[in-house]
Amino acid sequence: MKRLITYVCMVIFALWVGAKNAQEFTVQTQESVVQPLDTIEYRVFVAVDKAAVEHWGGREAYQTKLNAFFDQMNDYWNKAGVGRFKYYFRYIPDFQVVYDCSSRQLENIYRKSAGFPNHDVLLIIDSLLDFDDEEGAKGWYCGGGADNLSMVVCRSRSKTEHEDLFGIDYFHRGLAHEFGHYRGVTDLYADRIQAKKNPVNHLEYEPDSCVMNSHYKTYTWSSYAVNIINHTAKSKRPGLDFSGLFKQMFPKNIQVSVKVKGKNKKGVKLNLYGSRAQFNDLIATPYRTYETDKKGGYLITDVPNLYDNPAKPLNVDELPYNRWFTFLLEAEYKGEKKYVWLPEYEVQQSFFENKDTYQVIIDL
């Protein structure tokens, strides 16, 4: 009996020690998770049209609204990283200029101006199309200026109704989208293909959910955008410090491997069809055609130049941005066909995996 009591006591002691260790372990784990991220700040030079400042109650009132808007935008930006950002990012608005001229004129002046040593990105807000030349460039966009400085323009689409940063819920997400361009991310919606404009397999291609795809109801960055934003994080002017990044992100090669009924197959025809931004269509004539070798493979080389600034013939009159956006790869053997989407942002992920070849495996 005494022995049994001793034994029970030992078990209880062991359990107590185990529980204590487990508790300590939990605390340690929590500490390592909770560790705060370093903050990276980008200073935004802000110029606002006089009409907007007056509409919102003068300069001081405008400044207050602007600060609150940026708080909202920063919060959204970071939360949309869903724990994948290596830093906490903060855009700081510096309300510098109230202008009373055409925002096109101002934009042209800023575009040519070198300098802005205390700022990282420019933001022009134009709440009304009140000058004749503004109508030709309505809407929001991100462009480049002198010294690779990025300039975001938020221009109204109306002559009478104020379209400002404030008042509409998705506007702070829209500004995050434009700043996403500043950080080096392209529009994912440009890779979209409409089913009715796809004469090859008649399917729609919808790119990954991302702030850079649609910001209206999206609350997350794609892994592609997260990778780029982390990669360029420490640079205040990614256009300068990471010039040519877009093309560098493409792998050198795409290795296609085809199996028919489980066996490597020679003589499988591979057709590569290109899609266009803006049109969101797929061109019916293959841009390239290949055939698998006796190992059932084909190595597509010079991939950066296949997508960006592709060699002619393109079999189409107009190619927006001089780029193919999504390729549709068709594998055909004895009338059997299989398809693989190759959107640029997907293939470019190789860069973040340190791979120079993107692998495609097809089972027919």
Ligand SMILES: [Zn+2]
């Ligand atoms: Zn965009």
